[in-house]
Amino acid sequence: MNALLHADPLGAALSPVALLLIxxxxxxxxxxLRQLHLxxxxxxxxxxxxxxxxxLSLAVALDAxxxxxxxxxxxxxxxxHLLVRLIGPLLIVIAYPWPVLRAGLPSGLRRWLIIVGRRPMVARLAGLCTTLPMALGLLVAALYIWQLPAVHNAALDKPLFLILAHVGxxxxxxxxxxxxxxxxxAxxxxxxxGRILLLFCAIISNILLGSLTxxxxxxxxxxxxxxxxxxxxSAMTDESLGGYIIWVPxxxxxxxxxxxxxxxxxxAEERRWAMRYSLRSGSNSAALEFPETAEELWMKVEQPNRRMGQTLGLAAFSMFAVVLITAICVVTLM
Known part of the structure; x- marks a missing residue:
């Protein structure tokens, strides 16, 4: 098994695990694509x-x-880790391949997935995993757990452990x-x-771990x-550069x-504006959803703009604080 997964570092053979998944x-x-009607x-x-x-990003990461x-x-x-955790998934999600992949599944498997997806426990689990806090927690945990020295060092000698880490x-x-x-x-x-704030939180997690490393x-x-x-x-040079990969890229x-x-x-705002007449209920509060005068526009954007400014300010301050605290901790430990 080890020979299959970890060939000669200069080799170019396709990993069977990567071949199967990709x-x-x-x-x-x-x-x-052959069933576009679906x-x-x-x-x-x-x-x-x-x-x-x-x-290809996943293939490059998982292969020789x-x-x-x-x-x-x-x-x-x-x-x-950068390729399998961030770059590959981001490119795939931007491509939005889910309708095509779903259409490409065998009809029996599609029906089975629909049935399983409607089960209360599965639906609750899927709903939990797709909340903003849980999505961030899973992403951060997928990196931080495997960066624990004891876990990371042990995983290097256990190919199945590494597969679990990378698939996760x-x-x-x-x-x-x-x-x-x-x-x-919404x-x-x-x-x-909330999505913007979540992405800033992910940056903070990268800065914290990367700077410490x-x-x-x-x-x-x-x-x-x-x-x-x-x-x-040298070990220090290697680990410092690796920490920089976590920190900056x-x-x-x-x-x-x-x-x-x-x-x-x-x-999303453009779509809501295009549908403004069909969405209006006739009330004054509903009219402010789609302002047509300067005063209405000011009333609509005042609170959202203030919240957005506070969010961006908090994110910038948090990143600065994390870097400052990290530097203080490192200087203190030296």
């Missing part, structure tokens, strides 16, 4: 490209040379971005401001030294997601 998704997608909406070419890019080399270099392991990261990433980039507006989907003065992951770190890197991915979420918020 191949099944690709087959279902191709089958769905999709229910047009699918543009850029969505196909994004889905393929997402699958990155996967086996990641067992001998902490920095490459964090690049692998993929699922947590898909769930998180599906929630914060949900096409539906009340069917999460509140738009980058700035610490002790070796936390000696398991990489058992077979020797690649390229002759991961946060940049979240900033990109914030911009996408803002664009989705704008589209």
């Amino acid at each position: 191949g099944l998704a690709a087959i279902a997608y191709l089958r769905g 999709v229910g909406e047009p699918v543009r070419a850029f969505r196909h490209a994004l889905f393929v890019a997402g699958l 040379p990155i996967a086996p080399a990641a067992a001998r270099l902490f920095t490459l392991h964090q690049v692998q 990261m993929i699922l947590a990433g898909l769930n998180f971005f599906a929630v914060v980039l949900d096409r539906r507006d 009340p069917e989907g999460p509140p738009q401001a 980058t700035l610490k003065e002790v070796v936390l992951y000696p398991a990489y030294d058992v077979t020797g770190r690649l390229y002759g890197w 991961s946060s940049l991915i979240m900033l990109a997601a914030i911009m996408i979420a803002f664009m989705g918020w704008n589209r």
